[in-house]
Each structure stands twice: as C-alpha cells, then as structure tokens.
Amino acid sequence: MKDVATAAGVALKTVSRVVNGEPGVHPATAERVRAAIDRLGYSRNESARVLRRGRTATIGLVIEDVADPFYAGLSRAVEEVVIAHDCLLLSGSSGEEPGRERELVETFCARRVDGLIIVPAGDDHTYLRPELEAGTKVAFADRPPGAGLAADTVLADNAGGAGQAVRHLLEHGHHRIAFLGDAPGIFTAAERHRGYRDALGGLYDARLVAMRPPAPETMRADLERMFALDRPPTALFTGNGRCTVAALRALAGQRPVALVGFDDFELADLLRPGVTVVVQDPAWMGRVAAELLFRRLRGDVGPPEHIQLPVRLVARGSGELPP
Amino acid sequence: MKDVATAAGVALKTVSRVVNGEPGVHPATAERVRAAIDRLGYSRNESARVLRRGRTATIGLVIEDVADPFYAGLSRAVEEVVIAHDCLLLSGSSGEEPGRERELVETFCARRVDGLIIVPAGDDHTYLRPELEAGTKVAFADRPPGAGLAADTVLADNAGGAGQAVRHLLEHGHHRIAFLGDAPGIFTAAERHRGYRDALGGLYDARLVAMRPPAPETMRADLERMFALDRPPTALFTGNGRCTVAALRALAGQRPVALVGFDDFELADLLRPGVTVVVQDPAWMGRVAAELLFRRLRGDVGPPEHIQLPVRLVARGSGELPP
DNA sequence: ATGAAAGCGCTAACAC
DNA sequence: GTGTTAGCGCTTTCAT
Numbered sequence: 001m002k003d004v005a006t007a008a009g010v011a012l013k014t015v016s017r018v019v020n021g022e023p024g025v026h027p028a029t030a031e032r033v034r035a036a037i038d039r040l041g042y043s044r045n046e047s048a049r050v051l052r053r054g055r056t057a058t059i060g061l062v063i064e065d066v067a068d069p070f071y072a073g074l075s076r077a078v079e080e081v082v083i084a085h086d087c088l089l090l091s092g093s094s095g096e097e098p099g100r101e102r103e104l105v106e107t108f109c110a111r112r113v114d115g116l117i118i119v120p121a122g123d124d125h126t127y128l129r130p131e132l133e134a135g136t137k138v139a140f141a142d143r144p145p146g147a148g149l150a151a152d153t154v155l156a157d158n159a160g161g162a163g164q165a166v167r168h169l170l171e172h173g174h175h176r177i178a179f180l181g182d183a184p185g186i187f188t189a190a191e192r193h194r195g196y197r198d199a200l201g202g203l204y205d206a207r208l209v210a211m212r213p214p215a216p217e218t219m220r221a222d223l224e225r226m227f228a229l230d231r232p233p234t235a236l237f238t239g240n241g242r243c244t245v246a247a248l249r250a251l252a253g254q255r256p257v258a259l260v261g262f263d264d265f266e267l268a269d270l271l272r273p274g275v276t277v278v279v280q281d282p283a284w285m286g287r288v289a290a291e292l293l294f295r296r297l298r299g300d301v302g303p304p305e306h307i308q309l310p311v312r313l314v315a316r317g318s319g320e321l322p323p
Numbered sequence: 324m325k326d327v328a329t330a331a332g333v334a335l336k337t338v339s340r341v342v343n344g345e346p347g348v349h350p351a352t353a354e355r356v357r358a359a360i361d362r363l364g365y366s367r368n369e370s371a372r373v374l375r376r377g378r379t380a381t382i383g384l385v386i387e388d389v390a391d392p393f394y395a396g397l398s399r400a401v402e403e404v405v406i407a408h409d410c411l412l413l414s415g416s417s418g419e420e421p422g423r424e425r426e427l428v429e430t431f432c433a434r435r436v437d438g439l440i441i442v443p444a445g446d447d448h449t450y451l452r453p454e455l456e457a458g459t460k461v462a463f464a465d466r467p468p469g470a471g472l473a474a475d476t477v478l479a480d481n482a483g484g485a486g487q488a489v490r491h492l493l494e495h496g497h498h499r500i501a502f503l504g505d506a507p508g509i510f511t512a513a514e515r516h517r518g519y520r521d522a523l524g525g526l527y528d529a530r531l532v533a534m535r536p537p538a539p540e541t542m543r544a545d546l547e548r549m550f551a552l553d554r555p556p557t558a559l560f561t562g563n564g565r566c567t568v569a570a571l572r573a574l575a576g577q578r579p580v581a582l583v584g585f586d587d588f589e590l591a592d593l594l595r596p597g598v599t600v601v602v603q604d605p606a607w608m609g610r611v612a613a614e615l616l617f618r619r620l621r622g623d624v625g626p627p628e629h630i631q632l633p634v635r636l637v638a639r640g641s642g643e644l645p646p
Numbered sequence: 647a648t649g650a651a652a653g654c655g656c657t658a659a660c661a662c
Numbered sequence: 663g664t665g666t667t668a669g670c671g672c673t674t675t676c677a678t
Contacts, residue, residue: 025648
C-alpha cells in the first residue's frame with residue numbers, strides 16, 4: 001500500500017480509501033491510484049486488515065465428513081449463504097471424533113472466525129464458553145450442543161420421521177419391524193430409535209434392534225441373527241443413509257424384504273424395488289443454520305432459537321412390500 | 324499476550340516462547356505462563372502471527388461443487404493432507420463458472436494462502452501470473468491449466484479410460500456405441516470423447532454423440548433421437564457419473580441396454596444389471612495434488628510435474644450385455 | 647479532499 | 663534463561 005501511494009504520489013490513507021471504496025476521494029486521484037494498483041499488481045493484505053479491524057469475515061464449519069452426501073449437501077448450502085454475505089468458509093471434518101471436533105473449533109477460533117457452524121461429534125461443549133464470551137457466534141446443525149450450552153440449533157424431526165416410517169410399515173401389515181441404526185451415542189441415531197420405539201409401542205422387541213456404525217460384516221451378522229429368531233422381522237427400518245446402503249448390500253441377491261430408510265440417496269428410485277425413504281433436506285438445514293448465524297452476527301440478540309425441520313416419507317416400493 | 328505476561332510476571336517474549344514451544348524457557352517459568360494462559364483463556368491471534376511471519380499455513384481449494392461425490396472425495400483427501408501438514412483449508416465451489424473460479428482464487432490470494440489447488444472451470448489462468456511470482460504455489464487437479472501456464476498437474480487417464488470402455492463394448496459385439504458426455508468445453512469430457520473416437524476408428528458416427536450438461540429432459544431427448552436412427556446404438560458410453568445417472572434414469576423401465584459409464588458411483592453394483600464403469604479414484608487425485616503442492620512449499624524447485632493416474636474398468640453386468 | 651501518526655498482536659533480531 | 667525493540671500492513675482518529 002505504501003508502494004502504491006508512492007507510485008501514485010499520494011498518501012497511504014488515500015490508497016486505503018480507494019481500496020475500500022470510501023467516499024471523499026477526488027475521481028482523478030482515485031483513477032491515478034487505481035492505475036498504480038494495476039501496475040504494481042497490488043492486492044490488499046487481509047491479515048493486516050483483520051488484525052486492525054478485529055473482524056475476519058470468515059465462518060468456520062465443522063461437519064462429520066465432506067465425503068458423506070448429506071454433509072456435502074449441507075456444506076454447499078452453507079457455502080452459498082456465506083459467499084452471499086461476502087465471507088469465506090473454513091471447513092473441516094471431525095470424522096465423528098470429539099477430540100478432532102474440538103481441535104478444529106479451536107483452530108478456527110485462533111483464526112478469529114466471526115462465527116461457527118457445528119455438527120457436533122462430542123457432547124461436551126463447555127470448551128466453547130470462553131469463545132462465546134469473546135463474541136464468537138455459534139450455531140449447531142443436525143445435532144444439538146451438549147448440556148449447559150444454549151445456542152441456535154437446527155435439527156430435523158428425527159423422532160417424527162422414524163414414527164412415520166414405522167407407521168407406514170405397520171399400515172402395510174408388518175408387526176415385526178427391525179431397527180438397524182448407527183451408534184446409539186449419535187444424537188440422530190438415538191432420536192430415531194426413540195421415534196421407532198414410541199411408534200411400535202407394545203410391539204417393541206429389543207432383539208430386533210441393532211445400533212452400531214454400519215459396516216458390511218456387522219450388518220450382515222446383525223441381519224442373520226435377526227432372521228434366525230423364532231419370530232424374525234418381516235420389515236426393516238434403517239437409521240440413516242449409510243445404514244440403508246449397508247443393509248441393501250447385505251441383502252443383495254436375496255428375496256426382497258420390506259424396508260424403509262431414513263435419508264434419501266441417489267438412485268434410490270432406480271433400485272428394484274425402489275427404496276422407500278424418509279427424506280430430509282441437507283441444503284435446507286445448512287441454509288437455515290447459516291442464516292441464523294448471520295442474523296446473530298448482524299447483532300440480533302434474544303434467546304437461542306431451536307428450529308426443527310420437517311421430514312417426509314417418499315414411497316417407492318420397498319416400504320409397501322407385504323410381510 | 325501482554326496480559327498473560329503481566330499475569331505471569333514475565334516479559335512478552337517469554338509468553339511467545341511458551342506458546343510456540345520454543346526452547347530456552349525454565350520449566351517452572353513455562354508452567355507459570357501456562358497457568359496464566361489457562362486462567363485468562365488466552366489463545367494466540369493467528370492474524371497477527373500471519374502478518375508478522377508472512378506464512379498463513381492455509382491452503383485454498385477450488386473445485387466445481389462439493390456436493391458432487393467425486394469432488395467431495397477429492398476434498399476430503401486434500402483436507403487430510405493439509406491437516407497432516409498443520410495447515411487449514413479454505414475451499415469454494417466454482418459451479419463450472421470461470422468468473423467464479425477467478426473470484427475465489429483472488430479472494431484466497433488476498434488472504435495470502437500459501438498454496439492453491441485448483442480444478443479449473445476456465446481456460447485462461449494468466450491472471451495467476453502475479454501470484455505465482457509473489458511465491459504462491461499452485462497445483463491443478465482433474466483438468467490442466469489454460470495455455471501459457473506451467474504448473475504441477477494431476478489428471479486421470481481420461482482418453483485411455485474411454486478407450487478401455489469402448490474396446491470392452493466392441494469385444495462384446497457392439498458396433499454402434501453412443502457417447503453421452505458432458506459439455507465439450509470441459510476438459511475431461513473432451514478427452515473422453517477423444518478416447519472414444521480413437522478407439523472406434525472407422526465405426527465413429529457423429530450422430531451417436533451428444534455432449535452437453537446432463538439434465539433429465541435433454542438426456543431423454545438425445546436418447547430418443549439416437550434410438551430413432553436407421554442404425555440405432557446397441558450400447559452407450561456415458562462420459563461421467565452425472566451423465567451415467569441421467570442416462571439410467573432416462574432408460575428406467577425400458578429393456579436394459581448395454582452401458583459403460585466413466586466414474587464409479589455408490590450402488591452401481593446393486594442395480595440390475597450392475598453398472599459396468601471405468602473407475603478413477605478421487606481421493607488419490609486429491610492426495611497426489613496436495614502432496615505435490617506441499618513439496619513445492621517445502622522449497623522443491625524444478626520443472627512442473629504432470630502426473631497421470633490410471634483408471635480401470637470394473638465389469639458388473641451392464642457392459643457385458645449382448646447387442 | 648487529503649494526510650500524519652498511533653497501534654492492532656505478534657515474531658525476529660539482538661541484547662543481557 | 664530472559665527481556666527489549668522494531669516493524670509486519672493495515673485502519674482509525676484526528677488534523678489540515
């Protein structure tokens with residue numbers, strides 16, 4: 001900036017004014033400055049700017065895994081909102097590890113992000129307290145923060161969606177409905193299990209429940225165990241996209257079994273039968289979380305918002321198979 | 324840092340030493356400083372550090388769209404390498420728009436990223452010249468930079484993979500093989516078309532070629548046009564994952580037609596017939612590009628590297644259907 | 647309409 | 663083993 005000022009024969013401050021589009025510079029002077037900028041290939045040093053102003057115009061996003069389609073969709077939506085607000089997005093994947101989540105958050109905070117959007121892996125967020133007090137805004141998506149922290153949160157109607165799935169299968173004549181969900185420590189998995197259990201009422205049977213990270217072998221083992229029961233399941237409810245895919249793969253080649261999955265996935269309609277799913281909208285969730293965050297950054301105070309997004313069942317065939 | 328120094332009864336520089344793990348601080352002093360840090364909830368201001376040191380420990384990644392599984396996989400791999408080097412990742416999606424690509428790159432450069440990994444949308448990268456001269460390192464992935472710019476580049480064997488696909492179909496008795504590819508302006512689409520044409524030789528027929536962004540309606544129209552020809556295609560070669568999915572959707576419910584697609588996708592093995600594809604590895608590409616970049620950041624000079632990653636055909640049924 | 651000076655929080659260079 | 667000083671490039675405040 002000093003070099004530009006020298007080259008244009010003006011003071012540093014005038015260059016600053018031009019670069020920032022501040023008023024009060026003579027058009028001719030401004031033109032001279034702009035020429036010098038082009039000639040020297042100058043571009044403003046954002047670090048210095050941030051240091052001086054205190055605001056970074058950067059948002060941090062912590063998700064589980066960008067390579068998971070659900071979070072990829074959420075990321076893209078967040079990115080769009082962030083860009084629309086002339087900010088930049090730092091993002092990282094926690095891989096479902098609380099330690100990694102905290103590391104990412106702390107790194108982002110050290111970079112003085114203005115706000116954070118977190119899909120938590122852990123359930124203790126007291127470590128965020130100092131940051132919140134320092135003015136960093138935080139919004140949670142997909143899963144709520146751990147106890148003792150109040151912050152804007154956007155969740156899907158997990159229990160309600162699970163209830164819809166179960167009732168749909170009940171209506172199609174099933175009484176033995178298995179639940180194949182992710183690890184019970186994951187909020188969404190627990191909520192969907194709750195919705196499943198509540199909808200089943202007296203039909204609930206713990207032997208028809210398996211909850212752990214979906215892997216081909218364990219999924220196959222769980223299904224074999226359940227099908228070997230006296231009264232085996234006639235229908236399956238899978239707890240998220242990865243579980244659904246794992247189950248479909250484990251069942252491939254066998255006689256089709258009634259199935260409803262939580263989360264839509266590409267090609268669900270092209271399989272035979274088409275896969276009936278409870279659909280949630282990751283982009284919507286991302287957009288809402290980001291908008292919530294920017295509202296706070298704009299100075300909105302008031303109690304934390306808790307938004308629940310509706311989900312809906314899309315029937316494609318697999319959920320309508322008879323027992 | 325000043326406050327911490329006061330609280331610990333030491334000089335600023337000593338705090339700096341402790342924070343940065345520099346040697347030459349008495350363990351007892353260091354402990355006192357750490358206690359003060361915890362008590363005050365201090366965390367180093369990275370902007371100031373960057374301003375002073377000149378290095379940001381940040382890498383910028385420009386891709387087409389995080390929500391596309393191919394780029395999501397690439398992103399995740401890049402992220403892992405970046406983290407392993409104690410750096411952070413800024414990322415953005417260009418949405419196949421050259422203007423947006425340039426905007427993102429310039430924003431990243433204003434933030435003084437140490438290096439950039441770019442999946443280019445445009446074909447003119449002369450705008451990068453000043454940045455390169457300023458010392459920013461750049462690596463290209465999936466597509467090469469525009470003419471006149473020499474930089475490390477990682478590409479898949481697009482033409483070779485297309486050749487494999489076509490020869491596979493020829494070996495299964497097909498002589499009329501259509502190509503359904505993305506817009507010809509996209510490097511990978513053009514290369515795959517070239518490989519297709521070369522492998523077909525005298526059998527090449529321009530009426531069996533359609534190249535444009537895959538959309539349900541246009542895909543259906545293209546297929547209808549081709550199937551209405553005197554000598555309609557008996558097999559299809561689709562130019563990328565999105566084209567394959569669009570074609571499968573357009574053909575759903577009809578008699579299965581022989582098909583080989585470029586790019587693998589989730590569930591390709593669960594469709595009936597399984598979808599034969601030419602597989603490339605997005606994570607590998609991301610990892611190689613990132614490693615190349617960090618090698619440059621470590622000071623490696625020497626001529627730009629051009630790496631071509633192999634692809635391989637995975638037969639699953641659809642590519643083995645007879646004419 | 648333009649400029650001079652102070653200082654954001656840190657690290658590098660050099661004392662002691 | 664510890665402290666002092668200068669200055670990274672910018673914005674803010676206040677003068678002119």
